[in-house]
Amino acid sequence: MKVVVVGAGVYGAAVGAALVRRGATVTVVDAGAPGSGTSGATFSWVNSRNKQPLVYHELNVAGMAAHRRLAAEFPLGDWYHGGGGIEWTTDETALRAKVDALLALGYEAKWLTRAETLELEPGIDPDRLPSGGTAYFPGEAWVEPRRLIAHLLSAKVEVVADDAVIGLDLIGDVVRSVRLASGRVLTADVVVNCAGPQAAEVAALAGLALPMRNLPCVLVYSSPVAVPLSRVVHAPNVHLRPEGGGRILLHSGEVDQGGQEAVERLVRDAASLYPGMRAATVESVRKGQRPIPGDGLPVLGRVADVRNYFFAVSHSGVTLCLHAGELVADEVLGENRDDALAPFRFERFEESR
Ligand SMILES: Cc1cc2nc3c(=O)[nH]c(=O)nc-3n(C[C@H](O)[C@H](O)[C@H](O)COP(=O)(O)OP(=O)(O)OC[C@H]3O[C@@H](n4cnc5c(N)ncnc54)[C@H](O)[C@@H]3O)c2cc1C
Structure with a gap:
């Protein structure tokens, strides 16, 4: 054929x-x-954290498992990065409800104290973490496409x-x-x-x-920087993950709509979360289209x-x-x-x- x-x-x-x-x-x-x-x-970000309806959630969960299988088959493969994902928001009640709903579906999720969060992500400024803790999703990953x-x-x-x-x-x-x-x-x-x-x-x-109904969006890539960011992190106003060669990839809902000012605000928010990021500059801003x-x-x-x-x-x-x-x-x-x-x-x- x-x-x-x-x-x-x-x-x-x-x-x-x-x-x-x-x-x-x-x-x-x-x-x-x-x-x-x-x-x-x-x-x-390889995940099924916010996917509805149930058939779509299940398809994404199967997608996560397929990535784990391929990575296990090629131990020297360099595209798959486990380590899970961390999230916190200004609305702890809503996040706790999300964690409970995901747990009910059999999705791996747990609540971390501030100290536990810092063990995973020691580069975060402790004062920026909520006193109630953060949600952790150990089965998630990111890949270098x-x-x-x-x-x-x-x-x-x-x-x-x-x-x-x-x-x-x-x-x-x-x-x-x-x-x-x-x-x-x-x-x-x-x-x-x-x-x-x-x-x-x-x-x-x-x-x-x-x-x-494709959606335009914007991603911000930092210069290489020695910041211990090891996984996908969703904080209020800023989403981050490591990118190849010591770079950090930044995104937020706001940056998709805004121009240069929104990019600068995003970088400031990231640096106040991970103080080590103050040493980074913006290496590139890439525009993409979400195929929807x-x-x-x-x-x-x-x-x-x-x-x-x-x-x-x-x-x-x-x-x-x-x-x-x-x-x-x-x-x-x-x-x-x-x-x-x-x-x-x-x-x-x-x-x-
Ligand atoms: C900012 C952003 C964040 C995202 N975050 C996530 C995430 O965290 N997790 C996740 O799972 N997904 C995420 N997505 C979605 C994900 O990236 C896309 O669903 C995926 O990359 C789409 O891959 P694709 O192969 O369908 O499309 P593409 O990568 O766009 O590939 C399509 C290819 O088709 C080619 N092409 C088009 N027309 C023709 C033609 N006429 N002839 C020949 N070639 C043609 C193009 O050149 C292109 O290379 C995100 C997307 C964006 C933009």
């Missing part, structure tokens, strides 16, 4: 690698370089970079070939749309109307009206890509018998019209 995957972000790489493992011949085509889309500018993509594409995946997919040739309800901007034409038994924020445009090439299907849920699997066309598109794609990639690959090869993808099919948009 010859499969053309459109997009070499975390989804395209994960779907491509899963297909190769099942014996397919796979070409992953990207308009730019692998990892140059959203997957190159993402917080990439480009390292993950590089690993996944090192399977026998053919990669065509810097060549956009501009057309699909259909005969009846079957795609026969994929046309690239360079003029190259790839024959295809199956096409998988992993185009992230551009998924609607790539869907339109097959005559499919995929509603997307119309109802917020993933779009995964086969399309009924175009029999050999599949989707693998969602937000939370870093968390979901490995598990969802396996499910989509199973379905491409005709092996998905329990219909795990039923809640995430494209047809739900057509039915709601």
